[in-house]
Amino acid sequence: MVNNQVSKQAAKSDDDDDLPVGDTPGFIFLKIAVYTMGLMIVAGFAFLIYTLVNRASTLPPALVSADEAIELVVGPGETVQSVSLNRGSLAIHVRRRDGSDAIIVYSLARQGIVQRLNIKPQ
Numbered sequence: 001m002v003n004n005q006v007s008k009q010a011a012k013s014d015d016d017d018d019l020p021v022g023d024t025p026g027f028i029f030l031k032i033a034v035y036t037m038g039l040m041i042v043a044g045f046a047f048l049i050y051t052l053v054n055r056a057s058t059l060p061p062a063l064v065s066a067d068e069a070i071e072l073v074v075g076p077g078e079t080v081q082s083v084s085l086n087r088g089s090l091a092i093h094v095r096r097r098d099g100s101d102a103i104i105v106y107s108l109a110r111q112g113i114v115q116r117l118n119i120k121p122q
Contacts, residue, residue: 072106072113089114 077097084091090106101119
């Protein structure tokens with residue numbers, strides 16, 4: 001009889017190795033975490049694709065229509081030499097009759113002249 005009990009215990013210990021690991025609470029938590037992270041990755045890719053398609057399909061509105069053209073009046077005898085655009089500001093190089101130069105800084109956001117720099121020759 002002792003032999004029979006020992007063989008049952010030996011058989012029981014061999015079966016312990018075959019128990020699924022999923023019975024432990026840590027493994028159940030790991031499964032839930034993996035499924036949740038996988039779902040978040042799929043949702044993130046779907047949102048990224050939606051955002052790209054949405055931005056590609058909508059065109060930005062025109063800043064100024066032809067009817068709303070901006071006018072900048074230079075003084076009499078002044079000629080515009082060059083215009084440069086940088087971060088929403090125009091830098092307009094103007095030459096006067098007497099040979100002196102001026103740079104007019106015009107803000108597109110404020111719709112007006114921000115600063116006028118007078119450059120005089122020596």
